Amino acid sequence: MIADGSKFKPGDRVRVKFEDRPGHIRTPWYVRGKSGWIERVYGDFLNPESLAYGRDGLPKKTLYLVAFRQADLFEKSAGSNDKVLVDIYDHWLEAAA
């Protein structure tokens, strides 16, 4: 779990890119375009969006545990203090204010 070269560190605010394209995607729809923070850096893994097509999965992608306030994801969760944590690869993330 080498995380030295990672773009983000725990506590950093991040936004999930809002992309929609056909094919194998590991970023659930409900977090796209949403903001949260890095909870943990898991390290570098073969890219499943490449592996799914029989390719080599390289270059590896850093995988983060990203935390979201449930209330920021779903309107019906307004007022909730609960969290949803999702494993997201770095090419889906950008720095958020």
Place this chain on the structure above:
Amino acid sequence: MVNTVTDAHGHEHPKNELSYFAKRIYAIRELLVEKGVITEKDIQCQIEYQEARSPANGAKLVARAWTDPAFKSRFIADPKAACAEMGIDAAAINEFVVLENTEKIRHMVVCTLCSCYPRPILGRPPDWYKSFNYRQRSVVDPRGVMREFGLELADDIEVRVHDSTADIRYIVLPLRPAGTEGWSEADLAKLVTRDSMIGVMDPLSTIPD
């Protein structure tokens, strides 16, 4: 007379037809064997391997963590090494993370994209874990889901739902039930249900009959 009764009892039984997907799977299986990619023996071995894994593995780990603080630290720091120590083969898991429940934080695991599940530790996932209902509602209304499993959480407890979308497999380390001081590890393991390690309910407080 006996035949008349059994043959004509008033309704039609559905024919035992394979579904489209079942037919497709059997066809692929036959082709793989025919082309020599895998053998019937490979398939049987894999079925036996899948069936041999069960939530009893997870329960052993949790009970040991409850009774041995040093093991608990190792289990959280390096779950795969802790599994190996207990004779549980978790090598098939890429990365394995233990989510420790506390008095103030409860974890719950889902895979909203498909059915990712720590199979070496918990065996095959239950059907409800793979259902659209659970996969949709767990992230939106985890407390409502827990309530259906009989767990009512106080408002000041924080719920953390983990959506395992990638290479990490999660298991919840539930809280040890009150009143179990001095219990043996084997008895404690009987309290650790599969569902408590997915995080939708607490462990049992008494050993089931």
